[in-house]
Amino acid sequence: MDSEYFNSYNMCWGTLGTVRPFSNFHPDRDVMAIKAALENKDTVTLVRILTNRSNAQRQVIAEAFKASTQKDIVTALKKAVSGDLVLLLVELLIPSVEYEAYRFQEAMAVMYNKDLEKELQGETSGDFAKLVTALLNKDCVAAAVQKDIETLSASLKGKKADAGPWIDILTSRDLDHLNNVLIGLEVELEQTVDQIVEKRFTGDFRLGLKVLVQCIQSPxxxxxxxxxxxxxxxxxxxxxxxxxxxxxxxxxxxxxxxxxxxxxxxxxxxxxxxxxxxxxxxx
Known part of the structure; x- marks a missing residue:
C-alpha cells in the first residue's frame, strides 16, 4: 500500500470509504508532478497521486493544472495515457455530482439496453419513466415512518396496485427512514418487499423497483x-x-x-x- 495513504489515513478514520482526503495536500506540488509524469508517460505517478486524493482535492488539482498550463487535465491525460487506465483516471476527475448523474444514466442504459433519454421521451407517461425521472431529481423530504408504511400498504389494496406512492416515497426519503419503512411494511404484510413488488407490479417498472429496493435494503x-x-x-x-x-x-x-x-x-x-x-x- 502506498505510504501516502498511511500518512492521510487517520484524517477521516471512521468513514466507510477507502479514499480519504490527503492531509498533506499541496495542489501546486501535485501539478508539477503530474506535468512531469505526463511528459514521461509515468503512469505510476499519475495513479499514486489521483487515487490518493479525494474528489474535491482532484477538482482543485484540475483547476491548478489549467491555471499553470492553460490546458485541460483530462485532455492531457488522454494524450499521454491509453486503454482502460485512462478511462479510469478520467472518471476519477469527474466532479462527484456530475459523476453520480452520469453513473445513474449509464446503469439504467445497461440494465434496460436502452438510451435513457430516448426511453424517457418514448415513455413519458409510464410508471418506469416516472420512477427514473424522480430518481434523477431526487430530493430528501421529512416524513413519519408509520405514515409511509400505511400509504404503501393502502396502495396495494386495489385490484391494480398504485405505483404513485412507491415512486414518491422511495425516491424522496433518506436511507435509514426507507429501511424502517420497508421493515415495517414486511411485518405488516408478512411478505418481503421483493415478493410484494414481484406480485403486484409488472414490466420495466417492477424491475426498476426491485433494484431500488435491493439498493435500499442491502446496498x-x-x-x-x-x-x-x-x-x-x-x-x-x-x-x-x-x-x-x-x-x-x-x-x-x-x-x-x-x-x-x-x-x-x-x-x-x-x-x-x-x-x-x-x-x-x-x-
Missing part, C-alpha cells in the same frame, strides 16, 4: 453481486463512485459472498494499479 450485497460479474466498466464505476463512501462495506459483502477478497479478485487488467489503489488492501 453492499447488491453491489458485491455486480462486482462479482467482473465486467470491466461496471467494476470501474462502482469502485470510483463508492471509494469515498462505503467501499469497505462492499468489500466485506464481497468476501462473504464469494469467499475471496475484492483485492484478490481484481488482479487482472491494464488498469490494475489504479483499481488496487482504490481498493487499498486485502481483507
Amino acid at each position: 453492499g450485497v447488491y453491489l458485491a453481486k455486480k462486482l462479482q460479474t467482473m465486467k470491466k466498466e461496471l467494476v470501474q464505476r462502482i469502485m470510483v463512485s463508492h471509494s469515498e463512501e462505503d467501499l469497505l462495506c462492499i468489500r466485506a459483502a464481497f468476501i462473504k459472498l464469494t469467499g475471496n477478497s475484492l483485492y484478490t479478485a481484481l488482479q487482472v487488467g491494464d488498469h490494475l494499479q489504479a483499481l488496487l489503489a482504490i481498493c487499498r488492501s486485502e481483507d
Whole structure:
C-alpha cells in the first residue's frame, strides 16, 4: 500500500470509504508532478497521486493544472495515457455530482439496453419513466415512518396496485427512514418487499423497483453481486463512485459472498494499479 495513504489515513478514520482526503495536500506540488509524469508517460505517478486524493482535492488539482498550463487535465491525460487506465483516471476527475448523474444514466442504459433519454421521451407517461425521472431529481423530504408504511400498504389494496406512492416515497426519503419503512411494511404484510413488488407490479417498472429496493435494503450485497460479474466498466464505476463512501462495506459483502477478497479478485487488467489503489488492501 502506498505510504501516502498511511500518512492521510487517520484524517477521516471512521468513514466507510477507502479514499480519504490527503492531509498533506499541496495542489501546486501535485501539478508539477503530474506535468512531469505526463511528459514521461509515468503512469505510476499519475495513479499514486489521483487515487490518493479525494474528489474535491482532484477538482482543485484540475483547476491548478489549467491555471499553470492553460490546458485541460483530462485532455492531457488522454494524450499521454491509453486503454482502460485512462478511462479510469478520467472518471476519477469527474466532479462527484456530475459523476453520480452520469453513473445513474449509464446503469439504467445497461440494465434496460436502452438510451435513457430516448426511453424517457418514448415513455413519458409510464410508471418506469416516472420512477427514473424522480430518481434523477431526487430530493430528501421529512416524513413519519408509520405514515409511509400505511400509504404503501393502502396502495396495494386495489385490484391494480398504485405505483404513485412507491415512486414518491422511495425516491424522496433518506436511507435509514426507507429501511424502517420497508421493515415495517414486511411485518405488516408478512411478505418481503421483493415478493410484494414481484406480485403486484409488472414490466420495466417492477424491475426498476426491485433494484431500488435491493439498493435500499442491502446496498453492499447488491453491489458485491455486480462486482462479482467482473465486467470491466461496471467494476470501474462502482469502485470510483463508492471509494469515498462505503467501499469497505462492499468489500466485506464481497468476501462473504464469494469467499475471496475484492483485492484478490481484481488482479487482472491494464488498469490494475489504479483499481488496487482504490481498493487499498486485502481483507
